[in-house]
Structure formats: structure tokens, C-alpha cells
Amino acid sequence: MAVSAPDETLEVAGSTKVKRPFSRRRFKQGLTGYLFALPWLIGFVVFTLWPMLYSLFTSFTRYNIIGDPRWIGLRNYENIIFNDPSFLRALENTFWMVIVKTPIVIVAALTIAILLNLDVPGARGFRTIVYLPNVLSGVAAIFLWQWILAPNGLFNAGLDLIGVRGPAWFTDPAWTKPGLVVMSTWWIGSQVLIYLASLKGIPKSLYEAAEIDGANGWAKTRYITLPMLSPTTFFLVVTSIIGTFQIFETAFIIAGAAGRDVALGGPGQSLLFYVFYLYNRAFGKVGAGGLQMGYASALAWILFVIILIVTLVQLWLARRWVHYETDGR
Amino acid sequence: MGVTVRKWAWRRPVAALAAALLVLSALPMGTAQDGQIPLNPEVSGDIEFWHFWGSPVRRNGIRRVVAQCQAELPNITVTETFKPFGDIWTANIAAVAARSGMPDVIVADRLQLPRDAADGIYQSLGDLAAADGVEPSAFWDFTWQQTLYEGETYGLPFETDVRVLFYNKNVLAEAGLDPENPPATWEELWAAADALDVWNDDGTLARMAFFPLYGNVGADLWAMSNGHEFVVDGQPVVDDPAMAETLEWMKRWIDRYGGWAETQRFLAQYGAAPNDAFMAGGVVMKVDVAGYNSILNFYRPRAMLADGSTPNMDWGVSLPPHNGTPATWSGGFTLSIPSGAENPEAAWEFIKCAASRPGQVSWARDTYSIPSDISAARDPVLMADPAWGFFIDAMEVGVNVPFVPEYSNWIEQLNQRLESVWTDAATVEDALSSAQQEIASVIEQNR
Numbered sequence: 165m166a167v168s169a170p171d172e173t174l175e176v177a178g179s180t181k182v183k184r185p186f187s188r189r190r191f192k193q194g195l196t197g198y199l200f201a202l203p204w205l206i207g208f209v210v211f212t213l214w215p216m217l218y219s220l221f222t223s224f225t226r227y228n229i230i231g232d233p234r235w236i237g238l239r240n241y242e243n244i245i246f247n248d249p250s251f252l253r254a255l256e257n258t259f260w261m262v263i264v265k266t267p268i269v270i271v272a273a274l275t276i277a278i279l280l281n282l283d284v285p286g287a288r289g290f291r292t293i294v295y296l297p298n299v300l301s302g303v304a305a306i307f308l309w310q311w312i313l314a315p316n317g318l319f320n321a322g323l324d325l326i327g328v329r330g331p332a333w334f335t336d337p338a339w340t341k342p343g344l345v346v347m348s349t350w351w352i353g354s355q356v357l358i359y360l361a362s363l364k365g366i367p368k369s370l371y372e373a374a375e376i377d378g379a380n381g382w383a384k385t386r387y388i389t390l391p392m393l394s395p396t397t398f399f400l401v402v403t404s405i406i407g408t409f410q411i412f413e414t415a416f417i418i419a420g421a422a423g424r425d426v427a428l429g430g431p432g433q434s435l436l437f438y439v440f441y442l443y444n445r446a447f448g449k450v451g452a453g454g455l456q457m458g459y460a461s462a463l464a465w466i467l468f469v470i471i472l473i474v475t476l477v478q479l480w481l482a483r484r485w486v487h488y489e490t491d492g493r
Numbered sequence: 494m495g496v497t498v499r500k501w502a503w504r505r506p507v508a509a510l511a512a513a514l515l516v517l518s519a520l521p522m523g524t525a526q527d528g529q530i531p532l533n534p535e536v537s538g539d540i541e542f543w544h545f546w547g548s549p550v551r552r553n554g555i556r557r558v559v560a561q562c563q564a565e566l567p568n569i570t571v572t573e574t575f576k577p578f579g580d581i582w583t584a585n586i587a588a589v590a591a592r593s594g595m596p597d598v599i600v601a602d603r604l605q606l607p608r609d610a611a612d613g614i615y616q617s618l619g620d621l622a623a624a625d626g627v628e629p630s631a632f633w634d635f636t637w638q639q640t641l642y643e644g645e646t647y648g649l650p651f652e653t654d655v656r657v658l659f660y661n662k663n664v665l666a667e668a669g670l671d672p673e674n675p676p677a678t679w680e681e682l683w684a685a686a687d688a689l690d691v692w693n694d695d696g697t698l699a700r701m702a703f704f705p706l707y708g709n710v711g712a713d714l715w716a717m718s719n720g721h722e723f724v725v726d727g728q729p730v731v732d733d734p735a736m737a738e739t740l741e742w743m744k745r746w747i748d749r750y751g752g753w754a755e756t757q758r759f760l761a762q763y764g765a766a767p768n769d770a771f772m773a774g775g776v777v778m779k780v781d782v783a784g785y786n787s788i789l790n791f792y793r794p795r796a797m798l799a800d801g802s803t804p805n806m807d808w809g810v811s812l813p814p815h816n817g818t819p820a821t822w823s824g825g826f827t828l829s830i831p832s833g834a835e836n837p838e839a840a841w842e843f844i845k846c847a848a849s850r851p852g853q854v855s856w857a858r859d860t861y862s863i864p865s866d867i868s869a870a871r872d873p874v875l876m877a878d879p880a881w882g883f884f885i886d887a888m889e890v891g892v893n894v895p896f897v898p899e900y901s902n903w904i905e906q907l908n909q910r911l912e913s914v915w916t917d918a919a920t921v922e923d924a925l926s927s928a929q930q931e932i933a934s935v936i937e938q939n940r
Contacts, residue, residue: 228612228613229586229590230586230589230590230612230613230614230832231612231613243938247934247937247938248934249927249931249934250931314761315754315757315758315759315761316758316761316762317761320758331754332753332754332757332758332761335753335754335757335912336753336754336757336912336916337912337913337916337918338916338918420579423578425905425908426579427902427905428905428908428909429909431912432909432910432911432912432913432916432918432919433909433910434912447583447586454902455586455612
């Protein structure tokens, strides 16, 4: 028997509200749905939502993980923004990577994807080779690159062959971040695959129409390929920037090479990226002696706001350069 | 034939036994002689012991100490677990925070112990030490002082070290220098390098006499040997003329060998022992802890001479060259009990055993670490090695840098800026000035 709930209303087409009779069947369906989603919901609440809310709380406290948090209001935020040169150094290093690495990775991935999209013999083999680094363990690959970029490593040996004296990549503060960028171009398999899938999805009719109009290869790339790929480029730029803001393990391993204290943030603090600094504040020794979970939580929330702003700016800018086939832009 | 038993003959051994028991009962429980803190062998339990000594020399050394203590404490089972140096304390903090999974005994960094004690990572051992009559004067004073937080000890000093200059006597003799009188001052060091450096025909470096940053050494030791005092009236000092002069001197060495990139390129050819730059002949003199002697003994390297011969290396030890103030400094570790550990009684018995004279002597024989127990450090077995007496004498010029509670790790601010100086990205003055400012800022935040 259906029982109607007097206050249950449904908004339909504008401001008209009509009563929706309570349906036991619909209730059961809803309940079943929630029950199926429950394992994920529990995981989300326990392992994501609760820690996030708790970190928001601890960001207003002095908290060393072991004792009880002590409320200090906005003092962590004040200290970070006004009294912490390491915070500024970490921001500077992180923005350097975002600004330099993102375009290089995107352009490299796009170029390789376009080349792989050419119908040449052995293209499948090349695709496999490009993606291969992504299936290797990240830490093992970083150790491999430390060897390749050692002052007398493979990369510098190659430079020697063309008469260039290579730098001390991971021990010279001026060359540590360029070294990471060189490394990151090795890991563009995922971006290349996404671009490749998008390239395959561009209707051939567009190229045929352009050819009839007399367009050459560059014109087709400029006026068909790039605009049609712009949603993919937008997605890759947004995810690459967010990923770069969160760079940690490469810096952590390289900064700790040869027995160095990772708390130093690499040579001349040149590898002190934002999340790495956050880790040092939470578990390490730098700054005021580590074990500052309250301070680290405040750093995390500031990073959240920074990424949010950067992403919103990108969404706003996207209106000017991202073209969707369906919306006529 | 019958056997004749003399009447009352059995009484004599029994009386002797009774007398012996009487004398023994007057002693504290356990074995008090030979520098052993009294143990209570009745205590039982399983304990887990975390350390970071994974090399063949040290792993065997710590296993020997554990085996000794197992024999002394038959009711306790010790499981020794190796944790990498970079992870051991972070893993312990995570376990203490989670109130589960921490070891019963851990090797703790003595220089950071008061800070860690303040954070509640370790249990106070003050009451246990007082109850068992642990005598602070048994240890080198600085090792004991560094275990204290608010007057209570948070770990028994287990080992310490001392930084000395190791030099290749064969190469010194070959270059016409006196192998028994290595450079004692900065000036002599620079002059000796003129005779010891070797350059290839293409202008690249083939052998480096000495590099102030190669080995277990940093700007801090060189500053001390230039008379710099790091903590004055409880405040860290990094921006002063002696410190600036030290960095300028170190920079001169870097420039001597072609700049930072070239020195890194040269040193990158070498790895860990037995392929390190000293053993493989790339560097003639290096500063390292006394424990490096055990590594040299283990690998017995050969000297690479200009005539192509490779005799067994004859190495010597001396104080680090100085600029007016002979100095060295000692780090080291304690055995501590993390907060929340399940079996502190058994853990304490193991700590007493390992940190007492027999345990420390055993460890020192294997590793050449300096025992924190003074009598153990002067044990005749250890003193039998001619180099050992020198290590103990070197302790006399050791500098103890006071603990700064508001910012225990202030030296990081200096170390973070060094590469910028070495690569000319920052001047010495700017680096020291900004380090000093940031130290002051952090101390102010923490007050």
C-alpha cells in the first residue's frame, strides 16, 4: 500500500511544485542503490572525508600526532604566509616545475602522438616502446635516472660526444629541476595514449573537406587537429598541473641520495617542492623540528586553495581556446 | 675390598659453598663486576629491537651483542630487526602515534633525543635507572647529558664516535711527504695537496689530495676547528667571521679542483666501500668516524702507486687539520624505549645488558665505534690496537654543541645553503645572514 508523505514535493519546470506520492518500491530501489554503494561510501567517509575534516581542524592547532592537539587559531596560517621562507622557496620550486614541465610534456606527448598516428610500418611497436616506462616501478626508474644523469653518467657521456661538458645534474642546485624535467619526458606514455585515442576519434570527413578546399598538411593540423584535440589538451593540462603540484617521490629519493638528509630539500633546497616540504614538516626535521602535523595540515589546505584557484582560472581560460564539436566553439 | 669414607669429609665443600653463597648474596642482583649494570635474569618476555645496522660488519656486531645478552637474560627473547636509516624513526613515530606496532627497544639519535622526548616519542628511563643505580659518571659526560630532558634520561648511551683524518701513508711517502707526520693545519694541508694532487693530460683530475666535504664531515667540523662557537648563551650562531672564513676556505678547495660540478663528477666515479674514493685511490686523505677503521680492516684495500705497484694500503689516523683550534665532534646513539612499548621491564634489562661494558666492548671490537661507557672505551682488548688509543685521545678535543630546545635542528639552516655558495649562486655573507635570520625566526615561532 502506498503511503503519501504530505511534505514530499517535487520541483518541476520552473517554480511549480507537485506532490510526489511515496512509493515503497522506489524507496526500496533507492535503499538497494545506497546499500550497493555503501562499501565505497564507508571507505570515502572513513578514509577521505573524515581525515580531510580532521586535517582542517588540526590546521588550527599545534599537534605533534602523539599528544592532543592544542588550539592556536590562525597562527599556523600566519606563520606560513608571513614568516616562513621555506614555504616561499617550496612554492617557487613548485611553480617552476608547473610552468616549465607542463608545456614541455604536453608538446612532447602531442608530437609523439601525431607521429605515432602516421600509418607507418612498426607503429604498434613504437607505441609499446613509448608506453613501456609507465609500467616500470617509479622508484626503480628514479634510481635508474640517477645513474643516467650522474655527473659521469650516460647522458653526460652522450653530451661529451658532441663536445658539451654536461652539468652535475642532481648535485648542482641550478640543474636539479631541469634534470627532473628531462626525466619526466620519459614518462609521457599515458598522455601519448590519450592523445592517440583522441586523434583516432577526429572524423576523417573533416580532413577530406579541407583537402577539397586545398588545405595543406600544416593547415589541417592547425585548423582541424589542434582544435579537435583541445578538450584533450585541456584535460591533460589540468591533470598535469595538479600532478606537478603534488610532486614528491622523485624529489624525496633524489634529495636523499648519497646519504643526504632529505630534510635539506636537495642541493640548495632546489628540490624542496610543496608536498615534500609538507612531508618534512609533518614527519621530518626541517624548520622547527618536524612532527608539526598542525602546520603541515595548514600547508595542505593552502595547497588545496592554490590548486583550486589555478584550476578555476584554467576553466575560465578554457572558454577561449577549448573547442567542443557539439557547442559550435 | 670395601671403600673407606672419611667421616665428615663431605662437610668441607658444603661449608665452602655456603660461604661463597654468603659472599655472593651480599652483591647486588646479577653480575656487578666488569662494568655490568646489575641485571635481573628473572625478568621474562619477548622483545623486538629495531636498529639500522645492516652492513656485514655491523649486522654481525649487533647480533653478537644480542647473543651475549640472551645468555645473560635466559627468560627474554630478543628479535633484532633491521630498519633502513632513513625510515627507522619515522616508522617508530607512526607506530607510537597509532599506539601499536612500535618496537620495545630502538636505537635513537642521541643528538635529537631531548626533542623526541619532549614530543613524547620515548619513555623516561629515569626511575628505572635510579632504581638500578645506573651511574652517569660511567659514561662520557656529553653522551649522558644529551640523553636528558627535564633532568631525566630517555636512553642509555650505547655508542659514540669521533671524527679523525684517515690518510694513505703509501701515497704520502711516494710523494716525498713524511707518512708519520700528516698535515696538522689548514696551511700544511694546502701545501701537501700540491704534492699529492694528480691531473690527467686533458686537464681533468686523476687524484685528489683532500676534499673538505668528502667523508663523514661537513662545514660544522671545519668551523669548530677554526675556533667557531656554534651556540653562545643558548642561541645558535652561524653568521660570524670564523664561520665565514671557514666557508671561504672550503670554497677555495672546490675551486682548486675546478668547481662544484667537476668535483661532483670526479667523486661520482666512486661508490661505497670497498670502491669508495679513499680505498680506490681517488682521494688521499679523508675525515671519517673511527668506525671507518673497521671497514678498512674488513676490506684491506691496496694502495695505487704511480709506478703501477699495488701494495697493501698502510693507513694512518690523526686529528682533522685545524686553523688554530684542534677539534672534532662526536655523534652517536642511545638505546631507548618508545612510548607505549608493551614490555618495558624486559626492554630495560636488554638495554642495561647491551649498554654495559661487555656489550659495548663487543660492539666496539667489531665496529670501532667508541663505547659511551668510559671503562669500556679503555678496555685493554680494545687498547691493544695502536690506533684505538689515538681515537680515545681524540675524544679529548671533542666539542659538545649544546642542545637548543626551541630549535634542535638549527644546523639545517646552514646546510641548506651550502650548495648555493659552492656553485656561486649565493655569497658566503648572504648565505650566513639568511641562515641566521631564519634560525631566529623559527626560534621566535616556537617560543
